[in-house]
Amino acid sequence: MSPKQIAKIAKALADETRLHIYEAIAAQDEVNCGDICSIQVVGHATVSHHLRILTEASLVDSRRQGQFIYYRALPETLEEFNKALVGLAKQPVA
Numbered sequence: 001m002s003p004k005q006i007a008k009i010a011k012a013l014a015d016e017t018r019l020h021i022y023e024a025i026a027a028q029d030e031v032n033c034g035d036i037c038s039i040q041v042v043g044h045a046t047v048s049h050h051l052r053i054l055t056e057a058s059l060v061d062s063r064r065q066g067q068f069i070y071y072r073a074l075p076e077t078l079e080e081f082n083k084a085l086v087g088l089a090k091q092p093v094a
Contacts, residue, residue: 060073
């Protein structure tokens with residue numbers, strides 16, 4: 001995993017609202033944006049913004065079914081991220 005991807009994931013998960021959204025998605029097989037809006041205190045536009053950032057960080061992906069967009073977590077991205085962080089921790093300081 002590149003340093004740029006590590007930073008992108010870290011930034012995506014650093015926001016508390018985004019972290020809660022990710023947790024809500026990861027707790028289920030799939031969830032649509034409307035369901036996420038109903039469990040968050042923020043509006044649809046804000047949720048959409050956070051979902052875009054999570055998608056760009058490859059933490060979630062989406063599929064469209066009719067007028068609904070369903071999101072699912074990509075746990076393999078977190079696994080790779082974790083391995084990359086462990087690798088960074090083991091590198092000697094220059």
